[in-house]
Amino acid sequence: MNLIFLGAPGAGKGTMADMAVQKLGIPHISTGDLFREAIKNETVLGKKVKDILASGALVPDDVTVAMVEERLAKPDAAKGWILDGFPRTTPQAEALSRIAKVDLVVEFGVRDEVVVGRLSTRRVCKACGKIYNVKTLPPKVEGVCDACGGEVYTRPDDREEAIRTRLSTYHAQTAPLIAWYGGKGLLASLEGEGDPKDVFARFEALLAARDAKAR
Template identity: 45%
Template sequence: MNIVLIGPPGIGKGTAAVKLSKKLNIPHIATGDMLRENVANKTELGIKAKSLMDKGALVPDDLVIGMIKERLQRDDCKNGFILDGFPRTINQAEEIAKVVKTDRVVNIQASDDVIVDRLSKRKVCEQCGFTYHLEYIKPNREGICDKCSGMLYQREDDKPEAVKERLKVYKEKTEPLINYYKEKGLIVAVDGSGTPEEEFELVLKAVS
């Protein structure tokens, strides 16, 4: 099954996608991770993307579309895939439709307050990039990574002002996409305000 996960930043799409990928044995394709790899490796795309992401803005279509199209046509996507964080615009959805068919679009939702609160508790290791959450994935020692003893920090785009900007951008750019998929009858809405476990059960139900 070819699945698209939609939802605002901080809704827990990534966590749900990782579990779903294991359960259904199909790849999890996260544009965020693909972009962060490019940023870490300081590729041309990565340098451009970083300045935009730090401001809470979206990375332009043409930088991302080619990368995703190529990924979806690899052999491991033959039995399906989970697209996480892409498409974000109708244009991107139409570009994807040129190379693959989408079977189900899961729209995970929660209020802005829930999201701002949740992202304020997210911390990232400056060495290995592992992401902790002070409620759900706590490090054993405060402020220090369990895996590599690196220092944990808050990403610029997880700070409340940046989160509010990201949610504003998300609504402006992505909500038309939700209507686009609704018209095609592909959308299933899921409540993302519960625990990661509750959210995963709802997502699993939505694709079953």
């Protein structure tokens, strides 16, 4: 099954995707991870992305689409995948529809205030990207990554004002995207607040309902 997870930054899509990987046995493909991996491996696209990100600009759609296409062609994605962080805009969704078939788009809805509460307490390892939370998941030693010993810090875009800007960008870009997928009958909206286990149970119920309908 080919799935897209939509949700505001901090809506918990990454966590849901990790749980879905366990359940469905298909890979979780996040464009953030693709960028990091390509930069690390110094691929042609990776070098391009590195320069673009270093300049503070957004990675253009054609570069992102090329990376996603390359990733979807790998053998582990043959039975399906979960895309997270892409598409973000209607033009990206149109580009994706030309390279792959999407079965279901799941939108995890979380109120802005809840997102601000979650993200402003988030900390990230500068070296390996592992995510912490000062309230719910602090590193054993303050400021030091449990996994790699790297520096754990607040990303500039996890400061409250930056979070609010990201949220308004998300809503502006995603409202048309949600309408676009809704018009194709591919969209399912789920309550994304609460314990991740409960959110995941809603996702499983959604899949079960679809299976029952398909039979």
